[in-house]
Amino acid sequence: MKQIIQNARTGGLEILEVPTPTPAPGQILVRNHFSVVSTGTETLSMEFARKSMLGKARSRPDLTKQVIRKLREEGPMPTYRTVMSRLDAPQPLGYSSAGVVEAAGKGVTRFSRGDRVACAGAGYANHAEFVVVPEKLAALVPETVPMEQAAFATIGAIALQGLRVAEPTLGEVGAVIGLGLIGQVAVQLLRANGCRVLGIDLQPERVKQALEQGAEWGHTPGDVSVGWKDAATEGFGADFALVTASANSSAPLELAADLCRSKARIVVVGAMPMELDRRTFYEKELELRMSMSYGPGRYDRSYEEDGLDYPLPYVRWTENRNLQAFLALLASRSVNTELLRPKIRPFAEALGTYEALSKGSSGDVAALFRYDVRATPTSSVAVEEPARERPRRESVGVAFIGAGNYAKSVLLPALGDDAKTRRVSIVAATGASARRTAERYRFGACGTDVDEPMQSPEVDLVFVATRHDSHASLAARALRAGKAVWLEKPLALSLEELEELEAAIRESGGFFTVGYNRRFSAHARAVRKAFEGRSSPLAIRYTVAAGRPPVGSWVTDPSAGGGRVVGEVCHFVDLCCYLVGRPPSTVFARRLGHDPEIDDSITAVLGFPDGSTAAIEYLSRTSPDIAKERFEVSADDRTARCDNYRTTQITGRPDLKTFNQDKGQATAVSEVLAAVREGRPSPFTLAELGAVSRATFGILESAVSGVEVQIPS
Numbered sequence: 001m002k003q004i005i006q007n008a009r010t011g012g013l014e015i016l017e018v019p020t021p022t023p024a025p026g027q028i029l030v031r032n033h034f035s036v037v038s039t040g041t042e043t044l045s046m047e048f049a050r051k052s053m054l055g056k057a058r059s060r061p062d063l064t065k066q067v068i069r070k071l072r073e074e075g076p077m078p079t080y081r082t083v084m085s086r087l088d089a090p091q092p093l094g095y096s097s098a099g100v101v102e103a104a105g106k107g108v109t110r111f112s113r114g115d116r117v118a119c120a121g122a123g124y125a126n127h128a129e130f131v132v133v134p135e136k137l138a139a140l141v142p143e144t145v146p147m148e149q150a151a152f153a154t155i156g157a158i159a160l161q162g163l164r165v166a167e168p169t170l171g172e173v174g175a176v177i178g179l180g181l182i183g184q185v186a187v188q189l190l191r192a193n194g195c196r197v198l199g200i201d202l203q204p205e206r207v208k209q210a211l212e213q214g215a216e217w218g219h220t221p222g223d224v225s226v227g228w229k230d231a232a233t234e235g236f237g238a239d240f241a242l243v244t245a246s247a248n249s250s251a252p253l254e255l256a257a258d259l260c261r262s263k264a265r266i267v268v269v270g271a272m273p274m275e276l277d278r279r280t281f282y283e284k285e286l287e288l289r290m291s292m293s294y295g296p297g298r299y300d301r302s303y304e305e306d307g308l309d310y311p312l313p314y315v316r317w318t319e320n321r322n323l324q325a326f327l328a329l330l331a332s333r334s335v336n337t338e339l340l341r342p343k344i345r346p347f348a349e350a351l352g353t354y355e356a357l358s359k360g361s362s363g364d365v366a367a368l369f370r371y372d373v374r375a376t377p378t379s380s381v382a383v384e385e386p387a388r389e390r391p392r393r394e395s396v397g398v399a400f401i402g403a404g405n406y407a408k409s410v411l412l413p414a415l416g417d418d419a420k421t422r423r424v425s426i427v428a429a430t431g432a433s434a435r436r437t438a439e440r441y442r443f444g445a446c447g448t449d450v451d452e453p454m455q456s457p458e459v460d461l462v463f464v465a466t467r468h469d470s471h472a473s474l475a476a477r478a479l480r481a482g483k484a485v486w487l488e489k490p491l492a493l494s495l496e497e498l499e500e501l502e503a504a505i506r507e508s509g510g511f512f513t514v515g516y517n518r519r520f521s522a523h524a525r526a527v528r529k530a531f532e533g534r535s536s537p538l539a540i541r542y543t544v545a546a547g548r549p550p551v552g553s554w555v556t557d558p559s560a561g562g563g564r565v566v567g568e569v570c571h572f573v574d575l576c577c578y579l580v581g582r583p584p585s586t587v588f589a590r591r592l593g594h595d596p597e598i599d600d601s602i603t604a605v606l607g608f609p610d611g612s613t614a615a616i617e618y619l620s621r622t623s624p625d626i627a628k629e630r631f632e633v634s635a636d637d638r639t640a641r642c643d644n645y646r647t648t649q650i651t652g653r654p655d656l657k658t659f660n661q662d663k664g665q666a667t668a669v670s671e672v673l674a675a676v677r678e679g680r681p682s683p684f685t686l687a688e689l690g691a692v693s694r695a696t697f698g699i700l701e702s703a704v705s706g707v708e709v710q711i712p713s
Helices: 039-049 053-059 061-074 076-088 153-166 181-192 204-213 226-233 251-259 278-284 319-331 347-359 405-414 431-440 451-455 468-480 495-508 522-530 563-580 665-678 686-705
Strands: 002-007 013-017 027-037 090-092 096-104 116-120 130-134 138-140 173-177 196-200 217-219 238-243 260-268 287-290 343-346 367-370 380-382 396-401 421-427 445-447 461-464 484-487 512-514 539-545 586-591 602-607 613-619 629-635 638-643 647-650
Touching: 002 347, 002 431, 013 347, 013 431, 027 116, 027 347, 061 076, 076 405, 090 431, 096 130, 096 153, 116 130, 116 153, 116 319, 138 319, 153 181, 153 238, 153 260, 153 287, 153 319, 173 181, 173 251, 181 196, 181 204, 181 238, 196 204, 196 226, 204 217, 217 226, 238 251, 251 260, 251 278, 260 278, 343 347, 347 367, 380 431, 396 405, 396 665, 405 431, 405 665, 421 431, 421 451, 431 445, 461 468, 461 665, 468 484, 468 495, 484 665, 495 686, 512 686, 522 563, 522 638, 522 647, 539 563, 563 602, 563 613, 563 629, 563 686, 586 686, 602 686
Parallel strands: 173 196, 173 238, 196 217, 238 260, 260 287, 343 367, 396 421, 396 461, 421 445, 461 484, 484 512, 539 613
Antiparallel strands: 002 013, 002 090, 027 096, 027 130, 027 367, 096 116, 116 138, 380 445, 539 629, 586 602, 602 613, 629 638, 638 647
């Protein structure tokens, strides 16, 4: 299928042939008929992408701080790879479209093949021939509503939510400042609500268009005089203002404050700085309100991705119900998008449309892309082959399932340029990500169907780097398909999943390894070697300054990511097992926070059969200035201390220092590739891997029960 993609580093646009996405549980696959170009939002996106690196840094100081911290902790090379990985990630454009359902994922109940639907959401309702969207980001289109009008449903939902926040009442006077696409739709909605509307925009032609939409008055900012207040509101001013402009200054807000009466409401929908004149707001006692995109549910992963609805009696207007309401208004002709005079262009001409936008030569308020409904979906696309041929019998054929940030910034670069490795295919959730990643790392093909690399005779080793809830099942399928498997941590999210995976490993007899990379670090190996032949138990203390849990992330969702104890603490458990030389037998744990989505700090003490102990402190409320990881090991009158895998001090030995942080990822990938190629066993035993997972489950159990938990061998 074809999709328009923006390069985040240069701002360049191109229409690419990419694999058609596959609907996951709770999602539908939609054949787009039309998609709307949001001229304001997408122009801002292009302007940001075309800024220099310095310009991007100035625009996003929050991200700049993250980069500086990463540079300080990990060194220049890991930081460079992470930044370049983010900048090279393809940026899909578009967030409002309409089409016909082609297929439905598991668990979908509201839609069937052939349904006409409006789709919403950046990253979902893209400018592409096919899109995949969650149920909650789609709404049925009434039969009387043409598809080209239904494509505006997301735009309508944004405008509707702004009005709901403003709480207009019949007969009130409202000012709409910024008469772009959302502003023009807002004018129609306010008229349908029985309000009198003043439309304001810098461009006289947009003011004229607002008058055609039903605005009673229209002006450019410099033309709004005191005379308007006197004539329209008896000198009091507007009852509310809806600021839908996007600006580089707070001038639209200042204008709204000037136009409004005392105790009026000002609702911000557009993007702009919030530098306010306190005196104006104070003297009028103005109420400033923010409108969050499409409505309640936006940016809530449990609503949008998991489909957890908000009860209607308590949350009347969610983002999905706003979509439905706007479509109903279209059906009743209370709102008419034809009045926007949208320019409809074939999708093949999309680049020309964006070029006109970037030059400012397009005066269109609304533009639509029309798609060829005869387009054929495909789950795989060939990418240009590497220049150097790699013989089958002398090399390892590699496929990746999952191409997220970690895979792109760490695992894929670790493949190096080894002539003994054939890069066969990359599978990702979205076709654009699969295509761009395959091109960057010189893979022969890309796709969205996880079964293709498992069935390919060219693939010897499968890297599974997907979300945690799919780890165990995908690894088991790959093993039973006869593939060697590298599975990113964790192995599983439950004991049942773990046992099923262990059964697949035993039945297949295949090569299986996990991304527990720290034991491959030069620092960890130096510490282990220092205590070889010890005569007393090890005392280990491992402290992790993890930072606060990511808000709203799938990582902290028990069903999707398992939480950070299962998903990340497993790394430190494995490293302790490696240093001791055997799996733990007991664990005792205590939580420091009450809500793991806010504070998942935990302390755990692992006991080993030889008397060794390992105290792991996983802390989310530490100072951001300390190193993220450090561990200390003592026995036989010796102590070793490792600071963030950059400096290791061992009693009686020279310090080990590395310019960049060495967590062992590159060494792990290199040694695993060599083992598969040469037919050697995995660097991990099944008993070790099973014990690490059971230990993390035991940490959670002990934290709840308050008693020590035995870890079965």
